[in-house]
Amino acid sequence: MPGASKVWLITGSSRGLGRAFAEAALAAGDRVVATARDPGRLQELIARYPEHCVALPLDVTHRDAVFQCIEKGIAAFGQLDVVVNNAGYGLVGTIEEHSEADLRAQMETNLFGALWMTQAVLPHLRARRTGHIVQISSVGGVGSMPTFGAYNASKWALEGFSEALAAEVAPWGIRVTLVEPGSFATDWSWGSMRFAAPMPAYDELRTSLFGTSQVPWDLSHQAHDTSASPEVAARELLEHVNRETGPLRLLLGEDAPVQVRTLLDGRREDYLRNPRFQALVAR
Template sequence: MTHARTARTWFITGAGRGLGRAFALAALDAEDQVVATARKPDALGDLAAAHPDRVRVLDLDVTQRDLVFTRVEQAIACFGKLDVVVNNAGHGLVAAVEEAGEAEVRAQMETNFFGALWVTQAVLPHLRARRSGHIVQISSVGGVGTMPTMGLYNASKWALEGFSEALAAEVAPFGIRVTLAELGGFATDWAWGSMHFASPLPAYDGLRESVFGSAKVPWDMAAQGSDTSADPAVAARALLAHLDREDGHEDKPLRLLIGDDAPEHMRIIFERRRDDYRKDPRFQWPT
């Protein structure tokens, strides 16, 4: 005998486009309810119009801590509960470390790290009281490895991964799950209109040429149309399948690799790290 699944309520940041919008659409396809937040909420008007009983749209800049707490309370009031919280809001920054200005670095950390932290802190009292819930942190293969000229982005995601791993152990006794979704490449606006760029120094022109194929930044946004990366809907389906795994199964990892290219990126990252540690004769890689 099968039982109908109770509809979940999602709280998604950065839901106006790209991955955030794909997550919202997947949740709606699963007959769930969605509180979709974005800095420009008008981008979500079509979803609200198509699903007036299951979508609430809230404007939210995740860097404003007080506003985050207010919006979370409003989200709970909308549907009476939250089940899945997706910290998706974020952006990239192309900047060699020497090139990065203070305002650019602070903006990177405020959104990618502090924004996710504020949302996490805001939802935890509610999830603890219910003794259930799932917090999904949208990370990246860049949250484990690094790439020249993306070091500040990497730092923001490494920080996200650090507090989230500790968080998972802290909240497990309350029935709350945490997932670090480590994504590979997807055809979103992340590398295009959402990308931020520091003022380039000529000293790093050769480096940018070797990494991106051109020293010019910002790069030509018209090339977005030729992006052959995976459809964000693929990532949304992978996340939904992960959430649907039955409680108690031991194969529910803290880290979820999403994207066909993600496992190979991770293999390269960890092989390089292993080989670096092996330069110390005291280090023995486990067999």
Template sequence: MTRRLWFVTGAGRGLGRAFAEAALEQGDRVVATIRREGVLDDLTEKYGDRLVPWRLDVTDRADVFRVIDEVAATVGVPDVVVNNAGYGLVGAIEELSEQEVRAQFEVNLYGALWVSQAVLPHLRQRGSGKIVQVSTVGAVGHLPLFGAYNASKWALEGFSSALAAEVAPLGIGVHLLQLGGFATDWFGSSMAYATALPAYDETRGGIFGMPGYPTPEDVQAAGPSTDESPRVAAEALLALLDEPEAPLRKVIGTGAHEMVRMALEWRRDDYRHDPEFVWPAPA
């Protein structure tokens, strides 16, 4: 079996770590980008030089291009690039500061865009490779208080769909993972919250069960997540990569398919207000 080389951003924990570990378990090599030294020491001890931790700030375009070029020159051109680095920003649109919104897009959108741009010349020269964008069911629909996060992922899907059509003739695949909830620290340290305005207390109550935004103590008191293990998402990605004609979008996670269906139904019903619009009939 031909072993692949992976490049995974945000691999220090959560889904990124699960993707890296699943690849290593099947014998592949992984360049895993991190922000803090030592977070992958246990995997390095277990898998040796098949795991290469690499410091990277995905929001720094020059740093991204430098790292990708160094990886290609010293480790090799990746076969699979997983743009996983990201976080959630929660806040009503009125509550969000310019700095908060720009930071959300810098990581979730521009980080993936810079990595994609940086790796494409290498994949194009070789004539093969896959770019995997970690998206969400929230990129199909929307949720109050998650507007900036949803917008960053909708934008990710927009450029990735165009990219897929651009590079398919060059032998390069692009795939979007539309994920549901997984048992990571997403609602903890991977989540940022705006400063609450009282006008949205009722909305917060409907979503979080409290008038304010959750504190770290609230998150800890809630106990372990009951969502699926990130391993499920990692195994689904491995299966997707082995499909001979893998789709652009892959919905993954318990309840995720239902969420996508509901979002598309809402959009269909909204369009039905236009008498000139006819929703496509089922094939």
């Protein structure tokens, strides 16, 4: 119910948006099951909220561990109301540059991690006939960009199954939200970014996109990030979760709507190059 205290489970809570979501929920008086590969990084949060926060170790790519984590989370506070699938990372590289290991690891975390969490929590939410599954997607789940194809693919797949999921679970009063953030001052482009082994053939492309052909890029740039604070995103997410209804896709950040409109306009223009689509629009 809107305004009632909630129990959150948030993956990837040790830093970035995940940490901001956990901090905001706790500050609002909610309880949080915070997960991370290294739960030791959450000790300061637990020290501040000892009665409202528990930390659990979790690698979302391990399906059995995910199901066990859900059971432990329920045991900690008696229920789960909001599950935020935040764990993920970016991967830079052209399609030709990616190894099999690169691609499988990207999908295991960004796609299958969220899928396992969703499957694990649904029996609990269906039994209670309430709940909210929040999938952290991206504006990159709407369009694509050269050298981010693997990341885009993982987010497009996340969006695809989540849109179907929303219709499947609505009869039980379960909400699904696809969060599409724009730019925020996190370490997503730095500490959380991984890179394929570069091929010289794509040096010119990388230079045109990033101002350098070298990857990984200079990490010192992170000190000059002027993007919005992740606390802004957390506040907007809490407001959305506490409303009775809302859109399936939630845009976070001032730049997100412009990016999405540009991407959708480009897709529409491409469809208009098809004679059959032109004829349909002209009717």
